[in-house]
Amino acid sequence: MAEKRTSRHPKDFNEVAFSVVQIATGEAPKPEPPKVKNPVAVTLGKMVGASGGQKRANNLSPERRKEIAQKAAAKRWGSAQSTPENK
Secondary structure, three states, X not given: OOXXXXXXXXXXXXXXXXXXXXXXXXXXXXXXXXXOOOHHHHHHHHHHHHHHHHHXXXXXXXXXXXXXXXXXXXXXXXXXXXXHHHO
């Protein structure tokens, strides 16, 4: 699996040298300004997204909710014996 970088600084020696030269010569790329989100879209997403899980839970039968919960627990804890298929 690829190593996940936790910082924004390059770790390879060549990348570090390249960035030092860019900064020293003034050629370093300028950071982009943060993207501005549409406030209407943010509000709509909060209104609709907050009710989605509750509506789905109301539409599922108790047996189906139990199957989903058991499958999630088996995935989370690595226990294959608690799935309904293995009983």
